[in-house]
Amino acid sequence: MSTTVAIIDYGRGNVRSVANALEYCGADTIVTADPRAIDDASHIVLPGVGAFGDAMAALQSRGLPEILHRQVFDKRKPFLGICLGMQLLADRGLEHGEHAGLGWIKGEVVRLEPGADALKIPHMGWNDVVVKSVHPLFAGVRPEALTFYFVHSYHFRAGQSDTVLATCDYGGPFTAAVAKDNMVATQFHPEKSQDSGIELLENFVKWNP
Template identity: 50%
Template structure:
């Protein structure tokens, strides 16, 4: 197993990689590569795209690495490798992000990323801290890793509005119902940070590493 964690200037890169390394060591095989080299991504068995910050900055950071987006398309869409997007890394799989300006995403999971807009003044933005994730899909294999409701850690001001309800795997409530997990084929994305979600997050990461879509 070779897990490629894509380094494109994202804020939570090291903490995500460290959590994955912990799980890989417990499984007892494989290695984790923090990389911005498309050639190394070609040798991966799993791909992780972390993300923290603005949609536009993260997309520009990814575009700035020559050949990276084409390589990700080849490995994820064509070769069907297991892919995990975390927080903004998940949001980048959308068609478009509407943060200050409309910016195209990777377009792997139909939908758009929009600002959280609670009407209750006591609900602050960003949505930050622990919140319950409720599984909405009884068919997705992720149900073997998470309980029907699991507490996970969130830090975000924008959320993913999926176009197809079949791609909504889990939700969380913050006045309105927000996507917490999206999935399509070999792609899984979490709005929460599994690397900050203690044992539940590590269990989710282990599930991802063992997943064979």
């Protein structure tokens, strides 16, 4: 049975590059906000770029929080959040005010504050990741290949340490990936991370928690 990945289109995501990368991994993809198409998919990806509050408003205007909750929590479909799509899983975001998130993984999204003056915001470019626990997403990825592409000014401050799957350092440690049950999410962009990112996406496509 082939894997069909629904890439959620809510006007805030880098959807075409994500679809291209997943198709390269052998998955069928559909870029959609349609409940029936999402229901037909075996896996779900929530990408995202931009501001936390605007993204939540875009999801809500399309009725997507309820639709996605049913697919992820009731039907237990494998779910991947990317960049802002990871941050939206938090309880709240503190970007341009306070905004409620999806509340799927305990935590809040706060501005990066690198300790070194030489480090600029946003954090943009390649950086090394340290995996904190065993997870199928990182299966078979060699330690020397754990370098991924980041573009962000805010980060996910986890409320529970056991949900932190990987960390990165940019003038101090921050959460690079989170995982809980059938959900996994990355602050970095696997679709922009060349071979290392493709390995992760291949693992996600094969994942059946």
